[in-house]
Amino acid sequence: MTTQTIPEGVQAFHQRELDAGRFLLQCCGGCGRYVYYPREGCPHCGSTTLEWKSFSGLGTVHAVTTVRRKPADGGDLNVSLIELDEGVRLMSRVDNLAPDAVRIGQRVKARVRVKDGRGLVLFDAIDGATA
Ligand SMILES: [Zn+2]
Known part of the structure; x- marks a missing residue:
């Protein structure tokens, strides 16, 4: 019997981090831009030097x-x-407002909700602030 190690893809890694309550972004070692959704190579410059980083979680x-x-x-x-301050966009939802109370320009902060062992990125509106 042989045991084979299958290299974990970046998306699987990302989900595993989310499941542990951590929301990380890739940052490109080539051009310094943030990348989301996770990829094997930078969509801006083609570099494969992508480093996982924690970040502000703030966005609009x-x-x-x-x-x-x-x-x-x-x-x-x-x-x-949501457009994060790091310059990447993702689809999510604002969890602490009524669905029709969410406005363009609303400042929000990311939060990971883990349900049944699976992490999901949600956002909470930050008081009063609009961009
Ligand atoms: Zn790059």
């Missing part, structure tokens, strides 16, 4: 959609495109 709501759902299905859901 760039676009917002309210997905209408029946109360039985969990009610309306906010889907927001």
